[in-house]
Amino acid sequence: MRTIVPSVRTLVLICFLLGSVSKSYSQSITTANGKIELGLGFGPLFFLGDLGGNKGLGTRFVKDVNFPVTNISKGLYANIYPAEWLGLRIAANQGKLEGSDSLIKAKGGEEEFRKIRNLEFQSTLWEIYGAIEFYPTVFMEKYDGLQGKLRPYVLAGVGVAKFNPKARYYAPNGTVSWVELQPLRLEGEGMAEYPDRKEWKLSAIEFPTGVGFKYYLKESMYIGLEVLHRISTSDKIDATSTNYIDNTLFAKYLTPEQAAMANQLYYRANRLQGVSTRPGLNEVRGNPKQNDSFFSTILRFGWRLNTEGPELRQMRCPSYY
Numbered sequence: 663m664r665t666i667v668p669s670v671r672t673l674v675l676i677c678f679l680l681g682s683v684s685k686s687y688s689q690s691i692t693t694a695n696g697k698i699e700l701g702l703g704f705g706p707l708f709f710l711g712d713l714g715g716n717k718g719l720g721t722r723f724v725k726d727v728n729f730p731v732t733n734i735s736k737g738l739y740a741n742i743y744p745a746e747w748l749g750l751r752i753a754a755n756q757g758k759l760e761g762s763d764s765l766i767k768a769k770g771g772e773e774e775f776r777k778i779r780n781l782e783f784q785s786t787l788w789e790i791y792g793a794i795e796f797y798p799t800v801f802m803e804k805y806d807g808l809q810g811k812l813r814p815y816v817l818a819g820v821g822v823a824k825f826n827p828k829a830r831y832y833a834p835n836g837t838v839s840w841v842e843l844q845p846l847r848l849e850g851e852g853m854a855e856y857p858d859r860k861e862w863k864l865s866a867i868e869f870p871t872g873v874g875f876k877y878y879l880k881e882s883m884y885i886g887l888e889v890l891h892r893i894s895t896s897d898k899i900d901a902t903s904t905n906y907i908d909n910t911l912f913a914k915y916l917t918p919e920q921a922a923m924a925n926q927l928y929y930r931a932n933r934l935q936g937v938s939t940r941p942g943l944n945e946v947r948g949n950p951k952q953n954d955s956f957f958s959t960i961l962r963f964g965w966r967l968n969t970e971g972p973e974l975r976q977m978r979c980p981s982y983y
């Protein structure tokens with residue numbers, strides 16, 4: 663026993679020291695290794711607002727997607743993982759939103775007035791948002807590294823979207839240009855005759871929600887697919903929201919050049935062949951009860967920084983019973 667006890671004590675001391683070093687080292691790598699992700703994504707971007715759509719009443723749902731005005735969104739993101747099942751994301755994206763009543767395939771129903779209205783818009787979109795990601799299947803995993811793992815997730819967050827809607831103006835001299843719609847006050851914004859219609863901003867709060875999955879090609883790299891929907895606090899991304907105003911007021915509040923633009927762009931049915939009507943005062947132009955939204959399908963590529971395999975996390979001292 664005298665020869666065995668010192669050996670056991672020595673072994674225990676060595677294990678204690680190794681365990682302390684291993685614990686200290688593992689704490690340092692868990693704050694850096696595998697806890698931070700950087701990535702990029704791109705994919706189609708779809709607008710859901712007052713303009714465009716399909717048969718029936720206009721909605722903010724996928725039934726009103728018009729594929730000819732689909733554009734590509736691209737962006738960068740960074741994630742921090744306090745735990746494997748929880749991700750904190752910050753992201754920035756850039757894209758283009760469009761809508762056009764001319765794309766509506768009229769069937770004689772509720773969509774007819776939008777088809778005749780014949781409005782259009784396009785806008786560059788910039789957005790930045792923060793979100794929380796939840797990975798439910800992590801609780802069913804036995805940790806043996808990330809490579810080969812498929813992880814579905816859901817996310818929700820808040821952000822800011824910046825936009826500036828424009829429409830084509832056909833000048834008397836035959837030139838065509840895209841002009842900004844906000845300064846034209848097409849729905850009476852800022853006019854004394856319409857005190858409830860305030861001038862609107864070119865930015866809005868957005869609330870992104872989505873689902874997706876990641877597949878880890880190796881410990882430090884994955885590929886994924888995500889559907890991300892954003893509901894905004896603005897109904898002016900397409901510059902269309904409420905009722906028609908008295909168009910003679912454009913001359914009162916705008917320059918002659920702006921008034922000419924506004925009279926053409928607030929209602930464009932007369933640009934359709936065989937249509938020469940003008941809208942009635944307070945006739946419906948848009949739906950103020952539904953804010954604009956948009957969504958994208960994103961192909962994602964990401965990298966975990968300084969990720970190590972499971973070997974370091976599996977270091978253990980022998981146990982004695």
